[in-house]
Amino acid sequence: MAAIEFDDVTKRYEDGFEAVKHMNLDIADGEFMILVGPSGCGKSTALRMIAGLEDITDGELKIGGEVVNDKAPKDRDIAMVFQNYALYPHMSVRDNMGFALKIAGEDKETINRKVEEAARILDLTQHLDRKPANLSGGQRQRVAMGRAIVRSPKAFLMDEPLSNLDAKLRVQMRTEVSRIQQRLGTTTVYVTHDQTEAMTLGDRVAVMRAGVLQQVDTPRELYNNPRNIFVAGFIGSPAMNFFTAHVEDGKVRLPFGEIALPQGVQAGGDVIVGIRPEDFEDASFVPEHDGHLVFEAPIELVESMGSEIYAYFAVQGSAAQSQELAELAADSGMADVPSAAGEDAQAVARLAPESSVKAGDKARLALEVGKIHLFDPSDGTNLAHRGG
Numbered sequence: 001m002a003a004i005e006f007d008d009v010t011k012r013y014e015d016g017f018e019a020v021k022h023m024n025l026d027i028a029d030g031e032f033m034i035l036v037g038p039s040g041c042g043k044s045t046a047l048r049m050i051a052g053l054e055d056i057t058d059g060e061l062k063i064g065g066e067v068v069n070d071k072a073p074k075d076r077d078i079a080m081v082f083q084n085y086a087l088y089p090h091m092s093v094r095d096n097m098g099f100a101l102k103i104a105g106e107d108k109e110t111i112n113r114k115v116e117e118a119a120r121i122l123d124l125t126q127h128l129d130r131k132p133a134n135l136s137g138g139q140r141q142r143v144a145m146g147r148a149i150v151r152s153p154k155a156f157l158m159d160e161p162l163s164n165l166d167a168k169l170r171v172q173m174r175t176e177v178s179r180i181q182q183r184l185g186t187t188t189v190y191v192t193h194d195q196t197e198a199m200t201l202g203d204r205v206a207v208m209r210a211g212v213l214q215q216v217d218t219p220r221e222l223y224n225n226p227r228n229i230f231v232a233g234f235i236g237s238p239a240m241n242f243f244t245a246h247v248e249d250g251k252v253r254l255p256f257g258e259i260a261l262p263q264g265v266q267a268g269g270d271v272i273v274g275i276r277p278e279d280f281e282d283a284s285f286v287p288e289h290d291g292h293l294v295f296e297a298p299i300e301l302v303e304s305m306g307s308e309i310y311a312y313f314a315v316q317g318s319a320a321q322s323q324e325l326a327e328l329a330a331d332s333g334m335a336d337v338p339s340a341a342g343e344d345a346q347a348v349a350r351l352a353p354e355s356s357v358k359a360g361d362k363a364r365l366a367l368e369v370g371k372i373h374l375f376d377p378s379d380g381t382n383l384a385h386r387g388g
Contacts (some may be wrong), residue, residue, distance in 0.1 A: 001189055002064030002077075002154040003029045004050060009059035011045050011211075017245045018267070019313060021211040027189060032181050034202035035191045037234070038316040038331035042211040045189045047157050052076050075160055080157040083164060087132040089148075091290070093119075094128040097146040114150040115325035121180060122146050138169045139174075145180065151236070155187040155342045162197065172199055197234055199223070206233050209327070224300055229272060229380035230324040238277045238310065238375075241347040242320040252374070255315045255345070256295040259369045265383050267374055274322045274373035280349030283364035292366040300346070302359050309351040311363065319345035322346060324380045 004027040011020040020042040027033045035043040047053040049061060052073035060067050067077055079100075087096050097118060098111040106114075119125045122142040132140055141161055142342040148156055161177070162170045178201050181188050192198055198205045206216045206229075215227040226232035232240050246253045247267045251260060253274060261267065283294045297313035349365055357363040374383040 003027060003062075004033075004090060004155060004189065005060075005062040006046070007060040007062065009046075009049065010057050011042070011049060011054060011063055016121040017159040020049070023213055025206060025213060025216060027187060029188055030185045030191065032178075032188045032201065032203045034205045035189065035208060036193070036195060036198040036205055037208035037214075038327065039193065040210075041208040043208050044159055046208075047159055047189060047191045047210075050155070051078060051157055052075075064267055068273050073164075077154045078157055079153040079155075080153050080159065081141075081144050081148050081161045083160045085132070085144045085164075087140060087143060091126060092129050092131060092133070092365075093143050093144050094145075096132065096143055097150055100147060100151055107289055111150075114152075115146070115298075118146040118149040120182065121149065122176075131223055136169075136228065137165050138173055141165065141173060142176070142209070144299060145177075149180075149184065151221065153186070155189065156181075158188065158190040160192055163193070170197075177201060196237055199235065207234060211326075225384070226274075226373065226384075227382055227385055228324070229274065229375040229382070230328065232274050232375070232382070233325060233328045236276055238348050238350065239274050240274045242325060242375075243273045243275070243315060243345065243347070244317060244320050244377075245271050245306040245374075247271055247374075252372075254293075255317045255344065257293045257367075259293050259372070262370070262374065262384065265374060267383050268374075269381070270377055272322065272377050272380075274375060275347075277348045277373065279368045279371040281368075282312075282351045282355040283366040285352050285355070285367040289366065291368060292372060294364060294366045296362045297347075297349075297365050298359050299357050299359055299363050303356060304353070306353065309355050309357065311351055311355070311357050312347045313347055313349065313363070313365075315345045315347050317345060320377075321379055322377055322380055325370040 006023045006025040009023045012018045030310060035046055037043050045054055049056055056069050061069055080269045094115055101111045119128055124142055124146060127139060133342060162173050165173060174197060204216060204218055207214045207224055209230050215222060215231045222231060243255055247261060251258050265298050286292055298315050299311050301312040303310040370376060
């Protein structure tokens with residue numbers, strides 16, 4: 001095992017494009033670090049620099065305290081798990097898992113011992129003599145992980161390893177990956193585009209945008225205290241709602257009511273307000289309205305998820321606009337969804353499953369005002385992080 005350190009690392013290609021810009025990140029020995037962000041944000045490039053598959057333009061990369069900028073991939077003692085499994089179809093599971101050890105000149109007894117130990121961890125013992133074509137997608141991915149585990153490397157690098165699996169299997173494999181990492185305690189860097197994977201797997205999560213680290217923190221801190229509007233909009237499902245608002249005389253004038261400016265925040269004029277869907281509730285389930293803003297909302301669509309209800313409602317006024325929000329919309333595909341000119345903004349509330357709200361009705365909703373986030377529309381900064 002080993003710590004991994006990015007010290008002002010930049011990756012610049014020959015055409016001048018910078019895929020990673022002045023990256024500073026310390027990954028502790030044994031830590032499970034997630035790199036997450038939209039397509040093209042630089043997360044896979046950062047992973048490939050650790051592996052030695054991409055040259056470093058500026059800065060230093062250390063593995064176990066040793067600078068590895070000029071070290072070949074084979075000399076870095078890392079193991080990589082790819083999105084497409086990369087298994088040899090003509091080899092059995094046993095031979096696939098032990099192939100790297102065979103190339104390294106390990107004796108047959110050692111190879112068999114390590115392969116069988118990894119197979120027990122991954123629940124693959126009964127499949128050791130089968131070929132990859134006879135395995136499910138989840139089993140193939142476990143074989144790919146087993147091939148990495150048998151090497152006992154300093155670090156595991158995983159590049160969107162679950163993206164080829166169907167939704168149900170991805171949930172199951174997330175649990176498996178987390179369990180295996182905790183059991184082995186090996187430093188792991190995991191790249192994903194899926195924020196749900198990031199929030200459920202990692203000890204810490206590094207959110208990237210356009211080659212720049214936006215915030216590195218625990219999943220809980222990213223959710224509760226996003227540093228800027230990009231992190232706030234990327235983390236959470238359904239995504240945070242954003243509204244234009246105006247601050248005057250210590251009050252925040254929202255499209256659906258007025259609340260006091262949060263304590264410790266100094267702001268004036270126009271702001272962007274962020275509210276998570278789960279911070280709304282059906283007002284009939286909030287008996288004491290202290291700390292809540294109650295308002296009427298025209299419900300346009302209701303989705304019953306069994307354990308919760310998503311209620312979509314119109315908000316008077318145009319949707320909040322910023323470069324970060326436009327990038328988030330483009331990444332989610334929402335930028336391509338047509339909308340009528342001058343159409344009111346739409347928001348979503350996550351309500352208790354017992355709620356009786358219906359599409360076409362006006363519902364009384366309650367907003368927990370202490371949970372709102374205020375952002376500077378000029379640069380997207382969370383105003384709470386400015387400390388006034």
